Amino acid sequence: MSEVTPPGSAMPVVLEGFFKALADSSRLRIIGLLGMRPHNVGELAQALGLTEPTVSHHLARLREAWLVNLRAEGTTRIYSLRVDMLETMLRHALDFEELARLTPTPRPDMAWVNDLALSEADRKVFRDYFNGRRLKHIPTKQSKLLVILRWLAEKFAPGVQYTEQEVNAILKTVHPDYARLRRELVDFRLLAREGGGGLYWRVVEPPDA
Template identity: 35%
Template sequence: MEAATIVGLLADPVRLKVVAALALGAGTIEQVADASGLSLKEVALAARRLARAGLVHRDGRLLVLHTERFGAAARAAAEAAPAPEPLSDDPAADAVLSAFVRDGRLTSIPSQRSKRLVVLDHLVRVFDPGVRYPEREVNALLAVWHPDVAALRRYLVDEGLLSRDSGVYWRSGGYVEV
């Protein structure tokens, strides 16, 4: 079963409640109805649809959720997903960035300086050379990456990637495309 099919089945709130009740230990139509607050008719109709799709085994009033099908669908979807685009042409830098950047956000600020420098060099590219930014704008640009904007701002300044004077910042280091 494909992950998209499972998601489509669970997009219906009634079927979602039935699956949730089964996952939490309900085993009969009556138990699912009690746990979910649904009527017996709603549970029976949803269970029939889930059984036709192969997510639930129905034997009279007994219901068994095939939880293994969720994991199998997730694994198949992950295998079919395209490889993520590298964040850097340098394989070593890409390995560091892949460990700390997910979906365009910084998952954590590396404590090891060498790794932090790779991440900071990547982050500083949101600042255009020659442009002066008020602190409020610097904070807004960094907040897209991580909630601790003060730490990122401090690291960028301490490592010479940004300079500041009187609350105004500008890019003063890092790799620049020419």
């Protein structure tokens, strides 16, 4: 008896998922139909005027929100409503303290920041100044700028010489003002430039000693 039990994750996360699950007219209609009696996928598709893949998709969303149960019977799958869960969740929507404690949805496009070998304070700099992989603004404060420049420098392999165009191409993926970034990298001696030829390479040992 593989019965559903509340997921391990905390309830607050679930609450947003619950409302997202109901924030679609097709899914609301499915809830309505399942509330009257269990249905299989084909019946629902028929009643809703949608294709089976679409209904399948909606049922998967509802299942993630623990709102429907699934019972297999031969090749057909019979879905039924978890009225108890529905009522529970609706009750939670009136717990204002809980709502106020909700955590902003972590932005998946910022997840890479967690993989950086940095202090939490430095990671905050990234979260503040980046939108996904793009730098929103170049920080004015030198300490914050340096956090980002050091990370940028690591995009250049040690011992490799880059043409100015290559350097620009790499920097452009982060911010349109690649010239400014390049200049700052050189000024802070994270990148070195050969006098005449326009070749750049990464300075491996930061000369802060």
